[in-house]
Amino acid sequence: MIHDHIVVGSGITGAEVAHTLVAGGARVLMVDAGLRDTTYAALVPEQDFLSIRAGDEQQHRYLLGDRFEGVPWGEAAHTLTPPRQHLVLGTEQWLRFQGAFFRMESLAFGGLGAGWGAGCAVYTPAELEAAGLDPAVIGPAYETVGRRIGLAAEPDDASPYCARGLATLQPPLRMDGSTAALYAAYRRSPDALRARGLVMGRMPMSVLTRPLGGRGADPYTDMEFWADHAQAVYRPWMTVESLLNDERFEYLPGRLVLRFEEAADHVAVHVRRLDTHQDEVLLARRLVLGTGALGSARIVLRSQPEVPERPLLTNAYCIAPCLHLRRLGRPLERERTSLGQLEMFLDPRGDGLDVRMVSLYTYRSLLLFKLVKEVPLAFPDALRLMHALVPAIVLATINHPDHAAPGKRVWRVPDAGSPTGDALRVDYSRTPEEEREDERCERRILGALRSLGCPALKRQRMPAGATVHYAGTLPFATGEAPGTLARNGRLAGTRRVYVADGSGLRTLPGNGLTFTLMAWAHVVARGLVERGADT
Amino acid sequence: MESARLAGPEREACVLARYLIGEDPRPEEAGRYALALKTVALPLERERDRRLWALAMRSTTALGLVDAGLALADPYSPVRQRVCLMLAVLEASPAHTRHFLSAAYPRAALLGLGLRMAGAALRSAGGLALVRSWGILWR
Numbered sequence: 092m093i094h095d096h097i098v099v100g101s102g103i104t105g106a107e108v109a110h111t112l113v114a115g116g117a118r119v120l121m122v123d124a125g126l127r128d129t130t131y132a133a134l135v136p137e138q139d140f141l142s143i144r145a146g147d148e149q150q151h152r153y154l155l156g157d158r159f160e161g162v163p164w165g166e167a168a169h170t171l172t173p174p175r176q177h178l179v180l181g182t183e184q185w186l187r188f189q190g191a192f193f194r195m196e197s198l199a200f201g202g203l204g205a206g207w208g209a210g211c212a213v214y215t216p217a218e219l220e221a222a223g224l225d226p227a228v229i230g231p232a233y234e235t236v237g238r239r240i241g242l243a244a245e246p247d248d249a250s251p252y253c254a255r256g257l258a259t260l261q262p263p264l265r266m267d268g269s270t271a272a273l274y275a276a277y278r279r280s281p282d283a284l285r286a287r288g289l290v291m292g293r294m295p296m297s298v299l300t301r302p303l304g305g306r307g308a309d310p311y312t313d314m315e316f317w318a319d320h321a322q323a324v325y326r327p328w329m330t331v332e333s334l335l336n337d338e339r340f341e342y343l344p345g346r347l348v349l350r351f352e353e354a355a356d357h358v359a360v361h362v363r364r365l366d367t368h369q370d371e372v373l374l375a376r377r378l379v380l381g382t383g384a385l386g387s388a389r390i391v392l393r394s395q396p397e398v399p400e401r402p403l404l405t406n407a408y409c410i411a412p413c414l415h416l417r418r419l420g421r422p423l424e425r426e427r428t429s430l431g432q433l434e435m436f437l438d439p440r441g442d443g444l445d446v447r448m449v450s451l452y453t454y455r456s457l458l459l460f461k462l463v464k465e466v467p468l469a470f471p472d473a474l475r476l477m478h479a480l481v482p483a484i485v486l487a488t489i490n491h492p493d494h495a496a497p498g499k500r501v502w503r504v505p506d507a508g509s510p511t512g513d514a515l516r517v518d519y520s521r522t523p524e525e526e527r528e529d530e531r532c533e534r535r536i537l538g539a540l541r542s543l544g545c546p547a548l549k550r551q552r553m554p555a556g557a558t559v560h561y562a563g564t565l566p567f568a569t570g571e572a573p574g575t576l577a578r579n580g581r582l583a584g585t586r587r588v589y590v591a592d593g594s595g596l597r598t599l600p601g602n603g604l605t606f607t608l609m610a611w612a613h614v615v616a617r618g619l620v621e622r623g624a625d626t
Numbered sequence: 627m628e629s630a631r632l633a634g635p636e637r638e639a640c641v642l643a644r645y646l647i648g649e650d651p652r653p654e655e656a657g658r659y660a661l662a663l664k665t666v667a668l669p670l671e672r673e674r675d676r677r678l679w680a681l682a683m684r685s686t687t688a689l690g691l692v693d694a695g696l697a698l699a700d701p702y703s704p705v706r707q708r709v710c711l712m713l714a715v716l717e718a719s720p721a722h723t724r725h726f727l728s729a730a731y732p733r734a735a736l737l738g739l740g741l742r743m744a745g746a747a748l749r750s751a752g753g754l755a756l757v758r759s760w761g762i763l764w765r
Binding site: 472 | 645646647658662665666690693694697698701702706707709710711713714715717718719720723725726727728729730731732733735736739742743745746749750753
């Protein structure tokens with residue numbers, strides 16, 4: 092049997108491609124590893140964080156994990172709460188990786204989108220052009236996707252950097268007291284920051300503040316990192332679940348796609364069952380990869396041995412815990428959200444390029460011990476200190492853009508210990524010029540926060556890759572250079588293989604990439620619908 | 627829990643809980659700490675860590691010095707990891723939330739916090755000297 096379309100992956104781009112194809116009347120087979128959390132999801136009560144902490148005797152199970160996997164140790168990096176740790180289940184075995192680079196990939200149902208922070212940044216036209224995307228095409232796609240998943244936002248100073256052109260919006264999330272006070276300080280004299288190239292405002296969030304479809308509004312329980320009973324935050328698995336009701340959609344879980352071979356009228360997709368390790372071959376008129384920039388690189392490098400080592404982009408970032416002095420002694424309110432509530436953007440040259448994004452978080456539901464262990468004092472002293480300071484702590488995460496450079500590359504190597512016989516190896520280092528510019532921008536940003544009464548206590552550069560934003564492994568190009576994509580997502584050297592994730596981006600803006608990837612996936616799939624099944 | 631009658635990880639849990647929050651752990655919390663040690667498998671492989679741990683378990687004063695010293699000299703040592711595990715166990719229990727969830731306090735309380743931090747700095751200095759002197763003074 093030859094399927095019309097095989098879509099690989101159920102994450103943020105795979106789900107979007109499948110939805111757009113099915114909505115356009117096409118038939119889709121989604122091939123996915125599809126691992127799920129069977130341990131913790133049912134344990135988390137439908138209560139707010141403070142009520143759970145005060146009363147649930149079982150809280151240790153999901154807060155710390157049955158294997159204490161929620162108690163990280165060592166240098167801080169991106170860590171997942173126990174209910175989210177299934178996102179990386181099986182990746183050490185099946186997606187082998189080498190190199191001094193923080194990598195997070197997923198074999199979970201819904202992919203890494205199940206742990207996404209819900210920020211939906213619209214890239215500026217200059218950023219889209221630089222990345223190789225057509226603003227005239229991507230712009231309407233942002234609106235289409237946003238309308239479907241539900242976006243909470245309102246126009247403000249930050250809109251030119253993250254919400255340009257969005258029309259259908261729900262009311263924004265309520266800020267908590269600390270964030271609202273910081274925003275009020277900015278609003279009293281915004282020109283002072285604007286003169287330094289900085290603005291503050293709210294990024295659109297894929298969080299409902301009004302019910303939409305079968306999903307409920309955010310209940311402000313401060314539990315977003317642990318559970319979402321209302322399904323207020325959009326996750327790609329929701330799209331896949333709804334597609335399962337459509338007879339044009341078929342879901343095939345438990346499979347890892349290894350490689351493909353193109354024939355005259357079809358693509359042969361070689362997959363391996365995760366349970367029995369048996370190999371299978373599936374046939375399709377068209378294959379669409381939505382497996383992330385690393386996952387797609389892995390499949391392409393296996394399928395096209397002539398493709399040389401690939402470039403790799405990732406956002407460098409640092410975390411700066413800042414002390415909001417006016418909030419000392421005032422605890423956070425019960426009803427709040429753990430998600431990012433306020434954003435800053437630094438446009439260093441005023442041209443909308445190389446913009447730095449700063450997400451501001453207040454801290455409570457990720458537990459105090461994770462902060463305490465980072466303080467260079469004895470634990471009881473650090474506990475007293477953080478107990479007093481934490482309601483006034485604002486975590487500023489500064490995201491930097493990335494550009495291709497010779498020291499940023501990924502390639503495939505043999506690995507005898509891998510069930511696939513290979514691994515990806517990454518070599519990644521930012522150029523000295525980039526590091527100097529990052530340093531300059533971080534100083535400007537932290538200076539601005541200091542002027543708002545929120546000085547930084549420290550600044551911690553995170554390991555390369557720790558943003559879990561990866562892109563640029565199969566960059567857009569004209570012609571048929573191996574390992575590149577055409578502007579419609581078609582992989583060079585093929586006629587029937589498309590890549591709908593971030594592999595094509597030629598540069599990676601500092602704004603979060605997830606929403607742009609969804610818009611791009613929509614564009615790729617819509618193009619396939621318009622061109623029909625035979626080309 | 628009567629720590630004198632306990633042995634092994636349960637006794638360690640008692641010492642650590644008193645050190646961290648000034649309260650005895652409930653039996654289930656001590657058991658959880660013991661399980662954590664087994665699950666996370668925290669062997670003290672270096673001679674220095676074994677000696678520091680043995681010293682730390684003698685009294686909360688010694689534990690405070692070892693902890694403070696390692697916080698500066700070797701913040702991710704397995705000795706501190708054991709302390710951190712107990713802290714996490716205590717935090718994820720409804721019995722001790724007041725030590726972990728913030729409450730309103732007057733600005734004047736910051737003065738007391740400042741004094742405590744001055745004491746903490748002294749403890750760090752003493753602890754650092756203790757940890758660094760291993761191999762020279764008390765091997």
